[in-house]
Amino acid sequence: MRHLKVVGLKLLLGALVLIAAMPKAGFSAQAVQSDWAQLASTGAVQQFLFQLIHGMDLPTYKAQFIAALPAQERPRYNAMTNEDFNRIDGVIVGGYRVVDLDRDGKSEFVAVIGQGGRQLLNTLVIVHGPASNPKHTELLSDPPNDLAKQIVDLDGNGAFEIVTHEALREDPMGRRALWKSVWEWRGDKAMRAEGSHPKFYSESVLAAAETELAKIRSKRFGITIQPGRAPSLLTDCFEISEGQNLAANQREITEEEKEVLASIFHLLAFRARRLATGSDSEAVQRAAQWAKSSRRELRESAAIAFEDLNGPEMQRWLDILAGDKEPRVSGRAKAALGKKGQGREK
Numbered sequence: 323m324r325h326l327k328v329v330g331l332k333l334l335l336g337a338l339v340l341i342a343a344m345p346k347a348g349f350s351a352q353a354v355q356s357d358w359a360q361l362a363s364t365g366a367v368q369q370f371l372f373q374l375i376h377g378m379d380l381p382t383y384k385a386q387f388i389a390a391l392p393a394q395e396r397p398r399y400n401a402m403t404n405e406d407f408n409r410i411d412g413v414i415v416g417g418y419r420v421v422d423l424d425r426d427g428k429s430e431f432v433a434v435i436g437q438g439g440r441q442l443l444n445t446l447v448i449v450h451g452p453a454s455n456p457k458h459t460e461l462l463s464d465p466p467n468d469l470a471k472q473i474v475d476l477d478g479n480g481a482f483e484i485v486t487h488e489a490l491r492e493d494p495m496g497r498r499a500l501w502k503s504v505w506e507w508r509g510d511k512a513m514r515a516e517g518s519h520p521k522f523y524s525e526s527v528l529a530a531a532e533t534e535l536a537k538i539r540s541k542r543f544g545i546t547i548q549p550g551r552a553p554s555l556l557t558d559c560f561e562i563s564e565g566q567n568l569a570a571n572q573r574e575i576t577e578e579e580k581e582v583l584a585s586i587f588h589l590l591a592f593r594a595r596r597l598a599t600g601s602d603s604e605a606v607q608r609a610a611q612w613a614k615s616s617r618r619e620l621r622e623s624a625a626i627a628f629e630d631l632n633g634p635e636m637q638r639w640l641d642i643l644a645g646d647k648e649p650r651v652s653g654r655a656k657a658a659l660g661k662k663g664q665g666r667e668k
């Protein structure tokens with residue numbers, strides 16, 4: 323009897339949780355648009371975005387997902403709470419802001435989310451009107467994302483720019499070298515606007531890359547020695563550390579290895595400098611040197627640099643790198659050639 327009571331209580335609690343998880347009465351698209359305050363809790367934001375992205379609510383989506391599974395797999399998913407299922411194949415909300423991006427008097431709702439079982443919060447969602455039929459735009463943005471820093475008025479004209487991240491390359495120090503893309507919101511869509519913000523690329527992105535490069539030039543770094551294994555900076559990034567006091571199983575990295583470390587920040591600097599000043603002579607010179615290097619990591623950096631650059635000489639370098647014996651290099655060069663090819667067809 324006691325057991326039954328406990329089960330009954332659990333069922334009641336489960337029902338209450340389900341009721342709480344369902345969209346509240348009057349939680350209409352109009353209300354959301356006119357009063358974003360209704361979305362004040364992360365739970366409500368999650369439900370709203372799930373509905374918007376999937377065109378149905380989470381319980382319906384979950385039921386359809388389970389129905390499509392082979393019978394023997396269904397009990398496992400049936401046993402999951404909506405919350406647990408959402409973590410596997412749903413919409414995770416990292417943060418959000420209500421802001422009139424384009425200064426047209428109508429607020430947009432911007433959220434950072436993760437989707438499809440990826441715990442990574444790697445997408446910015448911009449929800450926009452009309453009120454009766456909210457639309458959404460998704461922009462990929464590699465973590466870490468922080469809307470306070472990514473929804474900003476870069477040029478002081480009153481309209482907000484949107485900054486997204488693209489991990490250009492793994493940083494051998496275990497961080498990520500993030501390229502910052504700038505978007506402007508125009509009515510109902512995000513437009514790439516990197517070329518309109520030379521000051522941002524000069525004062526923020528280029529300055530940060532140059533600070534990193536100065537640190538790399540001035541510091542000693544150690545690499546952990548693993549017997550029988552040639553250290554590869556970009557695949558064994560955990561092995562690099564600041565080497566003021568090199569440990570017994572470490573040696574100082576060579577100048578060439580230092581150039582690998584630096585190449586990541588050079589890549590950021592090349593792009594930023596080109597946007598800030600229109601010049602890319604240093605990029606061409608360095609990338610040509612990297613392309614001839616015996617180090618796989620530098621040839622890969624060269625392919626990334628040439629992907630950004632234009633002209634017949636760049637095409638020639640990419641053709642050479644596309645025949646590289648290392649798949650990471652040839653793959654990157656082939657992808658770059660594909661992009662350039664697409665560009666020509668337009």
Ligand SMILES: [Ca+2]
Nearest residue numbers: 422423424428
């Ligand atoms: Ca607006």
Ligand SMILES: [Ca+2]
Nearest residue numbers: 475476477481
């Ligand atoms: Ca602005």
